Amino acid sequence: MTIIIYINDYDRDQNNSGHRQKEKLVNTTNTRIALVTGASSGIGEATAERLAKAGYKVYGTSRRGAQAGRRPFEMLALDVTSDESVEAAVSEVMRHDGRIDLLVNNAGFGVAPAGAEESSMDQARSIFETNFFGLIRMTRAVVPHMRRQGNGRIINIGSVLGFLPMPYGALYAATKHAVGGYSESLDHELRTRGIRVSVIEPAYTKTPFDANFMEPDAKLDEYREARAGVTKRVNEVMTTAESPGVVAETVLKAASAAHPKARYAAGKLANRLRLLRRFAPAGLVDAGIRKDLRLDAVAASQPPRTARAF
Ligand SMILES: NC(=O)c1ccc[n+]([C@@H]2O[C@H](COP(=O)([O-])OP(=O)(O)OC[C@H]3O[C@@H](n4cnc5c(N)ncnc54)[C@H](OP(=O)(O)O)[C@@H]3O)[C@@H](O)[C@H]2O)c1
Numbered sequence: 001m002t003i004i005i006y007i008n009d010y011d012r013d014q015n016n017s018g019h020r021q022k023e024k025l026v027n028t029t030n031t032r033i034a035l036v037t038g039a040s041s042g043i044g045e046a047t048a049e050r051l052a053k054a055g056y057k058v059y060g061t062s063r064r065g066a067q068a069g070r071r072p073f074e075m076l077a078l079d080v081t082s083d084e085s086v087e088a089a090v091s092e093v094m095r096h097d098g099r100i101d102l103l104v105n106n107a108g109f110g111v112a113p114a115g116a117e118e119s120s121m122d123q124a125r126s127i128f129e130t131n132f133f134g135l136i137r138m139t140r141a142v143v144p145h146m147r148r149q150g151n152g153r154i155i156n157i158g159s160v161l162g163f164l165p166m167p168y169g170a171l172y173a174a175t176k177h178a179v180g181g182y183s184e185s186l187d188h189e190l191r192t193r194g195i196r197v198s199v200i201e202p203a204y205t206k207t208p209f210d211a212n213f214m215e216p217d218a219k220l221d222e223y224r225e226a227r228a229g230v231t232k233r234v235n236e237v238m239t240t241a242e243s244p245g246v247v248a249e250t251v252l253k254a255a256s257a258a259h260p261k262a263r264y265a266a267g268k269l270a271n272r273l274r275l276l277r278r279f280a281p282a283g284l285v286d287a288g289i290r291k292d293l294r295l296d297a298v299a300a301s302q303p304p305r306t307a308r309a310f
Contacts, residue, residue: 033097034058034255035090037080037138038107040067042207043157046244047104047251048073054252056102059093080107080134090141099149102255103142105135106157108175110209113230114216115223116170123217124171131175136182143195151194153255156183157247158199160265160273164285167293168223168230184262198254198262203269204241210234230293242267 034051038044039060048060049072058073065077078089093100108131111119119127135156146152161169162176180199187197219227250266265274276285290296 031055031057032101033093033099034102034104035093035100036104036106037061037078039073039075040064042209043202043205043244043247044106046248047106050248050252057097061089080137081129083137086137086141094145100142100145100152102153102155103138104155104251105138107134108157110169110172110213112213112215113168113234114227115168115220118216118219118223119171120218123214127171127214128175132178135179139186146195147193154195154197155251155254156197156199158201160201160203160270162199162201163277164273165289167289167295168226187262196260198260198264200247200250200254200264200266201270202247202266203273204237205244205247206238206241207244210238233293
């Protein structure tokens with residue numbers, strides 16, 4: 001149920017608007033309100049559906065706004081790279097429900113397998129703008145409301161590439177490592193204010209993620225064979241990838257935990273990789289990555305370079 005009340009000073013510390021009276025629509029039931037970015041497909045869509053089924057009132061988002069088709073959650077227009085768009089979407093939820101209990105920062109994309117130097121600086125900035133700064137932008141817009149409420153949960157969709165390297169996926173892996181560092185630090189800051197932050201770390205998940213890859217914009221012939229090899233391997237693994245429902249279930253588990261963990265691996269492969277990273281010798285993990293992506297086979301097939309002695 002939603003009723004209209006009039007309050008003083010709402011948002012005063014946000015915009016210094018003083019003692020004006022503002023109209024605010026407030027949710028007076030115990031329904032928890034969730035905001036899930038990037039809910040038009042894949043992990044975000046599965047998460048929004050799972051949360052709705054668990055009893056949350058869910059707002060999903062897409063840059064395309066509300067789309068045709070029946071969903072068990074509402075859709076808002078949102079581009080996480082735009083301050084105005086983020087402010088508008090968060091204000092819309094606050095106007096309707098007066099609170100946000102759960103923020104799931106999921107919106108993100110990857111660059112197709114390529115050498116790190118095959119993406120321009122603009123492209124490097126662009127992937128950080130969505131995968132990392134977008135998440136910060138959302139967090140900065142929502143945390144003030146959670147602080148006022150005295151509680152809230154933030155769940156960030158990271159990746160196993162937030163604790164493992166990804167040769168020929170360096171920029172993407174860098175964004176996910178950044179997500180991990182930011183999330184764990186933020187969790188320490190906000191814990192005494194009733195807000196907890198967790199990262200969910202899936203491995204390969206069957207979604208349109210690879211169909212939405214951004215093509216590298218500064219390709220070099222040098223990397224053609226390596227690019228093809230890693231692309232082939234990614235395609236192979238994607239065919240046996242787990243469903244986004246597995247990640248959605250992990251999000252719900254983290255959101256419902258009385259004492260949430262900082263990081264949750266999502267799915268069988270992610271759990272195996274987490275254990276390997278934690279307990280296997282670093283040299284073994286290093287060799288495993290090279291073997292899995294056949295990196296040395298590519299190097300061996302290339303013509304020898306003339307070595308120069310200095
Ligand atoms: N699939 C995997 O193997 C995998 C593994 C580990 C982690 N992840 C992570 O899971 C998250 C979701 O990916 P997915 O696999 O579900 O891929 P996806 O199906 O391509 O979904 C990506 C979502 O992000 C949204 N999005 C992209 N750029 C945006 C922007 N600037 N502003 C707002 N929304 C934006 C898209 O919405 P619109 O295009 O409608 O705006 C879409 O809903 C990403 O953070 C990804 O890094 C995926």
